[in-house]
Amino acid sequence: MAAKLRGIPAYIVIPKNAPACKVENVKRYDGKVNFSEVNIRSREEVANKVQKETGAILIPSSNDGRILSGQGTIFLELLEQAPQIDTLVVPISGAGLIGGVALAAKAINPAIRILAAEPKGADDAAQSKAAGRIITLSENDTIADGLRACLGNFTWPIVRDLV
Numbered sequence: 764m765a766a767k768l769r770g771i772p773a774y775i776v777i778p779k780n781a782p783a784c785k786v787e788n789v790k791r792y793d794g795k796v797n798f799s800e801v802n803i804r805s806r807e808e809v810a811n812k813v814q815k816e817t818g819a820i821l822i823p824s825s826n827d828g829r830i831l832s833g834q835g836t837i838f839l840e841l842l843e844q845a846p847q848i849d850t851l852v853v854p855i856s857g858a859g860l861i862g863g864v865a866l867a868a869k870a871i872n873p874a875i876r877i878l879a880a881e882p883k884g885a886d887d888a889a890q891s892k893a894a895g896r897i898i899t900l901s902e903n904d905t906i907a908d909g910l911r912a913c914l915g916n917f918t919w920p921i922v923r924d925l926v
Contacts, residue, residue: 764792766792766793766794767792767793767794772793772795772817772819773789773792773793773794773795774794774795774797774813774817774819775789775794775797776797776809776810776813777789777798777799778799778800778801778802778911779799779801797809797810801902801903801911802901802903803899803911803912823915824857824912825858825860825862825912825915826858826859826914826916826917827859828917830859830863831859831863831917831918832863833863834862834864835863835866835867836867837863837864837867838851838863838864838867838868842868842871848875849872849874849875850875850876850877850878851877851878852879852880853877853878853879853880854879854880854909855879855880855881855888855926856885856888856911856912856913857912857914857915857918858914858915858918858919858921858922859918861879861921861922861926862921862922865921865922865925865926866921866925877925878926879926882903882904882905882907882910884903884905885900885903885904885910886900887900887903887913887914888922891914891919891923892922892923892926895923897913897915897919899913899914900913
């Protein structure tokens with residue numbers, strides 16, 4: 764929608780098994796759907812191909828400072844409604860959402876607890892925390908298609924240290 768409002772093309776890479784409503788919403792806002800296989804490697808390959816062919820700017824779904832900054836505003840809105848909150852449970856995948864929320868929350872209240880929630884079949888973050896380094900799964904076994912990304916170089920240190 765942001766691209767449509769600005770009159771610029773948006774090329775969206777979506778796994779071929781994504782819910783139809785997600786695909787239809789991308790199309791409804793004039794996004795150009797580019798299907799990938801259901802793994803991170805394929806998504807990255809398709810995104811790189813689209814970028815090379817179109818000259819588009821790649822905006823990752825999570826591992827990007829702009830994404831973290833935008834997602835952090837969610838906590839600010841939550842804080843207005845629940846100023847005494849002391850624990851947050853946030854979904855984790857690539858960690859754009861939880862990373863932005865954790866940065867904002869800890870800046871305001873260093874004692875707040877940030878807990879990550881992820882499906883057992885896509886538990887790379889839990890495995891990464893246990894190993895002390897990024898673990899990337901070759902496949903994710905979850906119907907939660909929005910939780911199939913993996914930690915990256917921007918998001919991992921935030922998860923490692925604040926979540």
